[in-house]
Amino acid sequence: MIHHVSLGSNDVKRARAFYDPLLSLVGLRLLKHSERSLHYGASDIIFSIETPTDGQPATVGNGVHVAFQAPDRETVRRFHSTALANGGVDEGAPDIRENYNANYYGAFVRDLDGNKIEAVTYTARESFYNRTDKRRVVSAQLTLIFPEQVRTAIDLLNSSTMRPALRVF
Structure with a gap:
């Protein structure tokens, strides 16, 4: 595990x-700097951005990229357009990448230092947001072994202000 x-x-x-x-688009925030x-x-x-500890200039690794999981296709498109609006360079517009997988929807950009990054989703869902009221739609599938864990998870989810739908299998 990485x-x-x-x-x-x-x-x-x-x-x-x-x-x-x-990174706020894919659920990450600055924790320390x-x-x-x-x-x-x-x-x-x-995920970290750092000046090299050896004092030499940062350089790009050929063949290296970091992919961030997006919840839907709209987020992939927003990731791409936000990156470009902030000075990133297009390396592949949002689209299905059938050479990877029939459901692989991704977009590639280079950051300001030339690092290649990507947003990707496997879902066909266009948006994780309910178009009517703009609230985030949340669903969770939990596979738990112990009944007390199920009860705790249900209690936590039901106390949420987002009121997610929970199916217990």
Whole structure:
């Protein structure tokens, strides 16, 4: 299992202006930062932008890219357009990539330092949002072994302000 991924940058301040709005689209937020680094995640750090510790300029790895999972196709499109609006370079517009999988919908961009990043989803769902009231639609499928875990999960989900639908199998 991968703990986190780090990419190099020669200008962390500029990288933050690029990544903050982009990563918020896929559920990540800035958890920690310094003059030399940015660390993103939901609860734990999973993605970092850093100036190289050896003091040499950051360079791009040929054949390397980082893919961020998106909840729907709209988010992939927004990821791509937000990246371009913030100075990123197009490396592949949002579309089905049948050479990967018949359901693989992704978009590729290069960040301000030339690192290749992607947003991808396997769902055919256009939007994770309910078009009528703009609230986020949430569903959860839990596979749990112990009955007390099921009860705790149901209690937690039912106490949510988003009131997700839960199916217990």
